[in-house]
Amino acid sequence: MRDEPAIILAERLSKAYGNLPALRSLDLSVKPGEFVALLGANGSGKSTLLRLLSGLSKPTGGRLRVGGWEMPGEALAVRARIGLVAHRPLLYENLTARENLDFYGALYGIDRRERARRIQDSLRAFDLHKRADSLARTFSRGLKQRLSIARATLHQPDLLLLDEPYSGLDQRAVALLDEMLAAARAEGRTIVLSTHQLTRVPPAADRALVLSRGRISFDAAIGSLDLSEIYRSASA
Amino acid sequence: MGEIKALAQEDLRLETSVPPRLLRLLSLVTVLGFGGTLFLGLRAAGTDIQQGEIQRIFYIHMPSFFGAFTAFGLTVVGGALYLARGSEKWDRIALAGVEVGLAFSLINLLTGSIWARPIWNTWWTWDPRLTSAAIMCLTYAAYLMLRAGIDDRMRRRAFMSVYGILAFVTVLITLFIIRVVPETIHPVIVGASPQNAQGGFEATSGVVTALIPSLLLWLTLLPITLMWHRVRLEERLDALDRLKMRVLSE
Amino acid sequence: MKTPFITCVAAIVRKDLRAEIRSRELLSVMGLFALLSVLLFSFALELDRQAREEVVSGVLWVTLIFASLLGLNRSMALERDQGGLDAILAAPVSRAAIFVGKLLGNFVFTGIVGFVLLPLMTALYGMNLLRAPLILTTIIGLFGFATVGTLLATLTVQTRAREALLPIAMLPIVLPFVLTAVRATKAILSGAAANEWQSALGMLAAITLIYFLLCLLLYEYVVGE
Numbered sequence: 001m002r003d004e005p006a007i008i009l010a011e012r013l014s015k016a017y018g019n020l021p022a023l024r025s026l027d028l029s030v031k032p033g034e035f036v037a038l039l040g041a042n043g044s045g046k047s048t049l050l051r052l053l054s055g056l057s058k059p060t061g062g063r064l065r066v067g068g069w070e071m072p073g074e075a076l077a078v079r080a081r082i083g084l085v086a087h088r089p090l091l092y093e094n095l096t097a098r099e100n101l102d103f104y105g106a107l108y109g110i111d112r113r114e115r116a117r118r119i120q121d122s123l124r125a126f127d128l129h130k131r132a133d134s135l136a137r138t139f140s141r142g143l144k145q146r147l148s149i150a151r152a153t154l155h156q157p158d159l160l161l162l163d164e165p166y167s168g169l170d171q172r173a174v175a176l177l178d179e180m181l182a183a184a185r186a187e188g189r190t191i192v193l194s195t196h197q198l199t200r201v202p203p204a205a206d207r208a209l210v211l212s213r214g215r216i217s218f219d220a221a222i223g224s225l226d227l228s229e230i231y232r233s234a235s236a
Numbered sequence: 237m238g239e240i241k242a243l244a245q246e247d248l249r250l251e252t253s254v255p256p257r258l259l260r261l262l263s264l265v266t267v268l269g270f271g272g273t274l275f276l277g278l279r280a281a282g283t284d285i286q287q288g289e290i291q292r293i294f295y296i297h298m299p300s301f302f303g304a305f306t307a308f309g310l311t312v313v314g315g316a317l318y319l320a321r322g323s324e325k326w327d328r329i330a331l332a333g334v335e336v337g338l339a340f341s342l343i344n345l346l347t348g349s350i351w352a353r354p355i356w357n358t359w360w361t362w363d364p365r366l367t368s369a370a371i372m373c374l375t376y377a378a379y380l381m382l383r384a385g386i387d388d389r390m391r392r393r394a395f396m397s398v399y400g401i402l403a404f405v406t407v408l409i410t411l412f413i414i415r416v417v418p419e420t421i422h423p424v425i426v427g428a429s430p431q432n433a434q435g436g437f438e439a440t441s442g443v444v445t446a447l448i449p450s451l452l453l454w455l456t457l458l459p460i461t462l463m464w465h466r467v468r469l470e471e472r473l474d475a476l477d478r479l480k481m482r483v484l485s486e
Numbered sequence: 487m488k489t490p491f492i493t494c495v496a497a498i499v500r501k502d503l504r505a506e507i508r509s510r511e512l513l514s515v516m517g518l519f520a521l522l523s524v525l526l527f528s529f530a531l532e533l534d535r536q537a538r539e540e541v542v543s544g545v546l547w548v549t550l551i552f553a554s555l556l557g558l559n560r561s562m563a564l565e566r567d568q569g570g571l572d573a574i575l576a577a578p579v580s581r582a583a584i585f586v587g588k589l590l591g592n593f594v595f596t597g598i599v600g601f602v603l604l605p606l607m608t609a610l611y612g613m614n615l616l617r618a619p620l621i622l623t624t625i626i627g628l629f630g631f632a633t634v635g636t637l638l639a640t641l642t643v644q645t646r647a648r649e650a651l652l653p654i655a656m657l658p659i660v661l662p663f664v665l666t667a668v669r670a671t672k673a674i675l676s677g678a679a680a681n682e683w684q685s686a687l688g689m690l691a692a693i694t695l696i697y698f699l700l701c702l703l704l705y706e707y708v709v710g711e
Contacts, residue, residue, distance in 0.1 A: 319704075
């Protein structure tokens with residue numbers, strides 16, 4: 001990561017699928033260590049923004065810098081510093097939890113011994129160690145989600161991107177996820193998390209950002225605001 | 237409504253505009269040239285002693301393959317430049333190349349088949365060269381099917397550029413198959429004919445006067461003019477698409 | 487901060503092998519298909535001894551190409567359904583490494599089917615197919631199929647018709663492999679002079695190398711956007 005005041009810097013960022021605009025001229029700046037909750041209805045552009053941030057997709061207009069590197073041109077330089085939890089779990093069903101983590105750890109170039117140590121720690125931290133050697137296909141949605149996050153944080157990324165992590169989770173899993181996010185924030189990681197449920201803003205979040213039809217319609221620090229204001233803005 | 241009308245005027249400027257001067261000139265020269273080569277092939281060249289009038293179809297048959305070669309070659313160029321530069325105009329050229337090339341290779345197959353009926357006494361035979369030419373046609377038909385199956389436009393352009401480059405291999409194989417599988421019965425006019433070629437004829441001076449101009453026309457003017465028109469059509473379709481989307485998303 | 491090429495390739499191959507050893511999904515489908523195909527050909531063509539010698543190389547290669555198609559489709563569909571491809575793409579990994587990794591996995595699976603098929607056809611068709619030059623031809627030919635197939639399966643798996651389009655896209659493109667491989671096989675089985683099959687085999691190897699480099703170069707355009 002280059003030493004810059006903003007870890008994410010978007011200027012007039014646009015993305016269109018064919019002629020269908022998904023993001024329209026978006027300006028955004030996120031400071032290192034910030035926890036941003038990205039709110040908005042389905043189709044408001046949340047997933048598109050997260051895909052752009054992770055370098056999986058290319059912008060059709062404007063500029064995007066992540067960690068001081070130009071996206072998508074210099075994406076290879078920042079990929080190692082980004083962890084992505086997409087709304088699909090991105091796990092291999094026929095591999096065990098441990099093998100899944102081992103595969104991704106290897107892709108991030110973590111050497112074998114370090115990898116084994118971190119996997120052990122991570123399995124324990126996410127309370128997965130009892131199921132470490134069962135196949136991912138036998139996992140519930142909540143377990144898969146946890147394994148997904150373990151996968152996305154194994155290489156200790158500076159920027160953690162989560163797309164709709166709350167969908168399909170039961171109460172207990174939600175509480176666990178909130179705990180993990182608070183811990184990640186305390187470690188100084190920057191987090192961008194999207195959700196379409198306005199009632200589900202993670203308690204540890206610093207800042208709420210509402211997207212509507214590809215534009216930012218609301219942006220404020222959470223401490224200072226009344227959530228009902230967000231609802232009004234988002235439903236407008 | 238007024239706004240939509242303004243958009244329509246801006247986006248569909250092409251609709252009303254006449255083709256550029258050079259294209260109009262090219263079209264005229266191509267039409268005249270085509271008439272001219274037809275005259276040379278049908279009237280000026282002498283009748284073949286062994287095969288008779290049917291031999292004249294050769295003045296279309298062989299040049300049409302080389303026309304397809306040019307068009308498919310331009311598809312490779314367009315595809316490579318699209319991947320390198322990312323400008324959609326290169327993809328339009330690649331698409332135009334496939335459609336024009338496919339039309340030319342169908343002409344090539346059809347004329348060959350008409351010639352084969354009296355000379356080989358069959359419309360079609362599973363000769364290596366014929367098979368390869370047919371597979372070449374199918375490859376480019378597959379290109380059009382694949383293209384229709386990809387909804388995302390960026391992805392479609394990139395994928396089809398890749399496929400257009402790979403597909404050219406079938407063109408090269410059709411051209412060089414007599415070296416790989418020598419037991420073809422297809423005659424070769426330029427260079428040594430395969431031993432079991434049937435229906436060959438000597439490239440006499442009469443043949444050359446009719447063949448060379450026709451070959452040049454099919455190699456250059458014909459594919460380029462047709463492709464240019466096709467590219468312009470595609471530009472208009474894209475503009476129309478853009479307009480539709482804009483109206484829908486307003 | 488890029489993960490070394492070899493590390494990525496090894497990780498992807500190990501992952502594919504591990505998953506396959508556990509589920510045996512690809513191998514069982516491909517193996518069963520190959521067996522049925524060989525049996526079906528021998529019934530459908532009502533082969534007598536002489537006819538068998540004529541068609542054995544054709545049966546071998548047609549079976550191999552269709553078995554490859556089945557395996558490739560399934561292998562890429564697994565990547566897509568489980569969303570793994572996105573996770574690999576988000577990692578600091580060069581696209582060429584992903585290509586080589588997937589290619590080697592696919593090659594190993596089709597290779598195993600090939601090595602079951604050769605002795606099987608030797609037994610069923612009463613001809614010795616287990617000869618060193620023929621094994622070499624099979625290896626190179628299958629590597630060629632896997633090369634073109636990995637690229638095209640990655641492409642077609644992202645289209646609307648998905649599985650249905652791979653044969654249509656791939657069969658014409660692999661024609662040069664089939665052509666040269668069948669010629670080499672025929673020459674080897676007929677006991678022709680070595681230089682006769684060597685030229686066909688050399689051509690097959692050259693075509694495979696050209697395609698490998700071409701696909702390596704083009705792969706980055708068929709993954710992601």
